[in-house]
Amino acid sequence: MSEGLWIKIVGTVPSVLWVAFAATVYLTLRTTLIQRMMPRLTAVRALGIEVELAAELLDRAQEESETAVPPTVRRTALGRLEHAAELLKGGRILWVDDHPEGNSALVELFRKAGMEVDLALSTEEATRLFRRRSYDVLISDMTRDGDQRAGVELLRNLEQYHVDTPALVYAGHFDPERGVDRRIFAATSVPVELVHYVIDLMERARLGPL
Numbered sequence: 001m002s003e004g005l006w007i008k009i010v011g012t013v014p015s016v017l018w019v020a021f022a023a024t025v026y027l028t029l030r031t032t033l034i035q036r037m038m039p040r041l042t043a044v045r046a047l048g049i050e051v052e053l054a055a056e057l058l059d060r061a062q063e064e065s066e067t068a069v070p071p072t073v074r075r076t077a078l079g080r081l082e083h084a085a086e087l088l089k090g091g092r093i094l095w096v097d098d099h100p101e102g103n104s105a106l107v108e109l110f111r112k113a114g115m116e117v118d119l120a121l122s123t124e125e126a127t128r129l130f131r132r133r134s135y136d137v138l139i140s141d142m143t144r145d146g147d148q149r150a151g152v153e154l155l156r157n158l159e160q161y162h163v164d165t166p167a168l169v170y171a172g173h174f175d176p177e178r179g180v181d182r183r184i185f186a187a188t189s190v191p192v193e194l195v196h197y198v199i200d201l202m203e204r205a206r207l208g209p210l
Contacts, residue, residue, distance in 0.1 A: 054081055054109060061105035061191035069192050077192045081113060084199045089114035091202050092133070094165075096126045096140040096154060103170070106191055110198065123154045130158055135165050136205045137198055138183075142171040155183055166204075168197050 098121050107117050120126035144150035169187035186197045
């Protein structure tokens with residue numbers, strides 16, 4: 001065999017060895033890589049399903065409240081829900097309303113987001129629940145059993161137990177002249193706005209005032 005041929009053979013050996021080495025590494029790690037990637041892919045698919053479900057619940061809540069919002073506002077709320085997922089998990093809401101059936105879609109939405117939502121039909125029931133445990137957010141209607149100041153009176157009643165939980169008024173109409181309280185963070189009748197306010201309060205609870 002000529003000297004030139006030997007030189008060519010010797011020159012190609014490193015390349016062949018590198019190819020063989022790369023193939024061996026790939027075959028060895030292939031299963032491990034796939035196993036590590038699958039949970040991520042599954043999580044992405046699961047997240048997509050959750051976002052779709054959140055959109056359905058938010059749309060249902062809008063229909064129940066007979067309010068309409070532009071598509072961009074809806075998308076913004078869904079985007080905040082997705083990005084605030086870790087903040088909302090484990091958060092506690094007490095929702096006081098003598099007609100809770102009108103809030104079912106939003107209650108389910110917050111629960112799907114990982115929050116605990118307790119329901120109370122009256123000031124007395126809400127007070128009992130507050131004395132048993134703490135909450136991050138209080139959502140209340142304003143009028144109950146003909147009392148147009150029931151929402152504000154609830155907050156005044158809780159004050160004697162040193163409850164300082166921020167409150168959101170979720171009602172068709174809120175008249176400040178009927179009474180206000182320093183703990184009322186916001187008032188709205190629009191589901192999308194309520195979602196934003198709950199996220200705002202959970203950000204404060206988790207991260208402190210921004």
